[in-house]
Amino acid sequence: MSTAPHSALPAQGRATAEVLAELKGFGADDPHYKEGRLWSLVYYLDEEYSQFLGDAYQEFSSANGLNPTAFKSLKRFENEIIAGVAEMFHGTPEVCGVVTSGGTESCLLAVKTYRDLARSRGVTQPEMVLPVTAHVAWFKASEYFGVKVRLLPLDKNLRADVKKLPRLCNRNTVMILGSAPEYPHGTIDPIEEFSAIALKRKIPLHVDACVGGFILPFMEMNRRKLPLWDYRVPGVTSISADIHKYGFASKGASTITYRNLDYLKHQMFVYQDWPGGVFVSPALLGTRPGGAYAAAWAAMQHFGKSGYRDLAKRTMQAFDKMRKGIEKMPALYVMGEPTGPLLGYGSRDPDVNIFAVGDQMDAKGWKINRLQNPDGLHAMITASHLEVMDDYLRDLKEAVATVKANPALAQSGSAATYGMMSHIPLRGMVKQKVLDMFAQMYRAGGQDMDLHAAHAPEPGLKGQMNALVDRLAQWYVTRQQQRQSQR
Numbered sequence: 256m257s258t259a260p261h262s263a264l265p266a267q268g269r270a271t272a273e274v275l276a277e278l279k280g281f282g283a284d285d286p287h288y289k290e291g292r293l294w295s296l297v298y299y300l301d302e303e304y305s306q307f308l309g310d311a312y313q314e315f316s317s318a319n320g321l322n323p324t325a326f327k328s329l330k331r332f333e334n335e336i337i338a339g340v341a342e343m344f345h346g347t348p349e350v351c352g353v354v355t356s357g358g359t360e361s362c363l364l365a366v367k368t369y370r371d372l373a374r375s376r377g378v379t380q381p382e383m384v385l386p387v388t389a390h391v392a393w394f395k396a397s398e399y400f401g402v403k404v405r406l407l408p409l410d411k412n413l414r415a416d417v418k419k420l421p422r423l424c425n426r427n428t429v430m431i432l433g434s435a436p437e438y439p440h441g442t443i444d445p446i447e448e449f450s451a452i453a454l455k456r457k458i459p460l461h462v463d464a465c466v467g468g469f470i471l472p473f474m475e476m477n478r479r480k481l482p483l484w485d486y487r488v489p490g491v492t493s494i495s496a497d498i499h500k501y502g503f504a505s506k507g508a509s510t511i512t513y514r515n516l517d518y519l520k521h522q523m524f525v526y527q528d529w530p531g532g533v534f535v536s537p538a539l540l541g542t543r544p545g546g547a548y549a550a551a552w553a554a555m556q557h558f559g560k561s562g563y564r565d566l567a568k569r570t571m572q573a574f575d576k577m578r579k580g581i582e583k584m585p586a587l588y589v590m591g592e593p594t595g596p597l598l599g600y601g602s603r604d605p606d607v608n609i610f611a612v613g614d615q616m617d618a619k620g621w622k623i624n625r626l627q628n629p630d631g632l633h634a635m636i637t638a639s640h641l642e643v644m645d646d647y648l649r650d651l652k653e654a655v656a657t658v659k660a661n662p663a664l665a666q667s668g669s670a671a672t673y674g675m676m677s678h679i680p681l682r683g684m685v686k687q688k689v690l691d692m693f694a695q696m697y698r699a700g701g702q703d704m705d706l707h708a709a710h711a712p713e714p715g716l717k718g719q720m721n722a723l724v725d726r727l728a729q730w731y732v733t734r735q736q737q738r739q740s741q742r
């Protein structure tokens with residue numbers, strides 16, 4: 256992290272032009288997303304479109320959606336966004352919902368809603384069924400709202416094993432989750448089969464379409480064959496869908512919709528005795544950013560169905576190209592049954608450590624996320640990636656060849672750390688270790704979390720414990736690698 260040449264809070268204010276010039280410089284070390292080098296986090300088209308979103312945002316950047324009766328403009332954006340989403344998902348006119356700040360907020364809200372609905376029916380020890388591949392936001396919600404997770408395992412094709420679902424449900428089950436698609440492998444969970452079980456047991460079924468919500472409907476309009484996952488499936492009671500992902504809105508915009516108001520009203524919060532006045536809030540945040548609503552509305556108006564269909568078409572061209580390119584490399588395989596727009600891939604060659612391949616790709620300037628259980632690399636593909644796909648596949652081929660020629664690369668760089676983190680059996684230890692490293696980033700003054708660097712041991716008992724954990728982890732990973740190469 257670069258150090259500040261200025262005082263963090265200057266004694267005297269600075270000229271706006273000077274501040275802006277310096278602020279722009281902060282981006283120098285950021286991933287090169289404008290050149291298609293980043294495979295998650297950002298949905299970028301071009302400067303003209305970014306300017307348009309920025310203008311829309313700026314118009315309402317001071318407006319506050321805290322009280323939906325104050326800014327009529329924001330409620331209107333919200334109404335139109337929700338109506339558009341309900342139509343995209345084949346909802347009846349009863350479908351209703353709220354614009355939120357992002358996928359995580361939408362997922363947290365669903366858990367709060369269904370916990371409170373179940374509470375109103377006397378459930379005091381709430382549980383929910385999540386496929387192993389559910390996004391981490393659901394595990395966060397479990398911790399935040401005290402709803403116990405029952406994990407639905409995957410079958411050998413990395414699909415949620417629906418046969419095991421009935422026995423995970425009981426009187427305390429407040430909701431079942433399915434994803435369209437799930438983040439790690441891009442597979443759409445078997446929502447129709449989930450729905451049959453959910454209806455029989457009278458359990459709400461939420462579909463996490465945070466990734467897929469703004470692309471699957473348009474892939475279907477483009478005649479891609481997809482399983483049903485939206486309100487056409489009778490057991491689906493709610494859907495989360497992010498506009499700031501494949502809807503190409505500015506950051507800070509997602510939606511949660513419900514089949515009808517009987518569900519949504521359990522999301523609302525009212526406190527009638529506050530000296531500040533009777534307080535009512537539809538979502539998690541207090542102040543809600545008007546700019547994000549305006550930009551989300553503007554994005555939907557700008558693209559419309561035709562624009563989103565075009566984006567979906569180019570995205571899927573890129574997806575197909577990547578999938579075929581990876582399948583042609585004998586050392587690699589594509590995980591599960593991805594429908595797009597994202598996928599994961601791993602190594603089937605014991606001499607090719609996939610995390611070392613990731614390191615080689617990083618060195619060539621790509622920014623790629625890592626997967627575990629099984630180990631892999633990840634790609635969230637957008638329309639802009641079509642232009643760089645040939646370069647990506649060429650570099651990937653070279654990276655695989657380099658690692659195959661130098662298997663020891665698996666024990667160096669971030670490959671060693673990722674290998675350790677994903678394989679060491681004492682998961683609580685990994686959690687503690689990551690927490691310690693992550694917390695360092697939030698120490699006063701802030702530091703980077705560098706997975707390539709060897710950290711100097713801390714003094715005292717804790718330092719010794721950490722060093723021991725590191726040594727144990729190294730030993731475990733080396734032993735696994737030796738076993739693998741003996742096979």
Ligand SMILES: Cc1ncc(COP(=O)(O)O)c(C=O)c1O
Pocket residue numbers: 357358359360362390392434436437438463464465466497509
């Ligand atoms: C399936 C799924 N759900 C929820 C989320 C959380 O979204 P956000 O990062 O906007 O909070 C993500 C993010 O990638 C996701 O892939």
